[in-house]
Amino acid sequence: MKSSEDLKRCVRRICELLECEYGWKKHPAKTDPIDTLVLTILSQTTNFKNCKAAYEGLIAEYKTWQDVLESPEDDLAKVISIGGLGRIKARRIKNALSRIKEKEGEVDLRFLAEMSTEDAMEFLLNMDGVGQKTAACVLCFSFDKPCFPVDTHIYRICKRLGLGGNSREEIASLIEETIAGDKLCAFHLNLIEHGRRICTARKPKCNDCVLKGCCYCYC
Template structure:
């Protein structure tokens, strides 16, 4: 039987993992609409495949305005490398159409002026855009304190008891954003991904090498 241990706080997690991985500094990755389309392309595939598909999409059409008026089969052909290209082509077309109808142009920069809760709702009101996709855009394009809960963040948050075992990944977004200080949300997200990839793996986690193991209730001794 394991001895009872004090649970680790989000601040302790960030402080310890910063030492291990170096300070994570926010920098905009892509323009907001590009980030949104890239994130759609990245669903169920690797970053390499999604970035390649986005490049091919831009090579084929030149800009997203032209993608908007393209036929779905044309979009499908351009993004085949992303996998699930038929679903993603329809989704991209629908998302661009929605934005144009709502805003009169293909621009979502206005989200920067909204409170995060409103910005998140505006994005998730679009069919096919869930909490993770919205959080990625808000975090990486606008620097808002949104936590994209990918498989690594979700696994570590459960193992460290930051969320309960029955909490879904979608529900985890709002829960984690409430317990992690806004000023360290970006770092928290980046560090948990790095730690999940390198140490706290889904199978055979390397607990003996983990700087969080002394306060991890899921550690394998």
């Protein structure tokens, strides 16, 4: 088993290799935090195409997030059904919007900008159906806070590389402790790119992988 320092050295090396392979990806323009929250909930257990279709259907049907909050759960579930688990996701979205309004008096997450990363993460994680990935996406992409979202693809890659323990939280903590905050987003995007091109779920192209020297599965 690798020591903590060995793991951190490995993470830094992986970050460098991916940067050489894919370049330094700029942080995308900040997104509205409610948009990010809802979109990430919709992305759970589905592919990007269906998630996008569900989100587009939602914003076509409702003018405001208040309208979504006031919509009957069954109606919302039908609108987003193409993304799968419509009833579950509708309940999660409505519960999240309700929690936000309960705290702020309106459906607006901008108050998270003034909170510490830890407090903002805690607030989001207390919402039903919001896990590490969803909360970190909101904080990273909407507020540029030093968080590292671990989605299914990144979790798969990191497990193959022997990074962290058995949870997404452990992997996120290791990377956040090791990589500078201004590089976390680029590292996240490069890992996703690598997962799409090389380290796929099935039949990964291990012989073409720039990380094979670091990989438990290859070695």
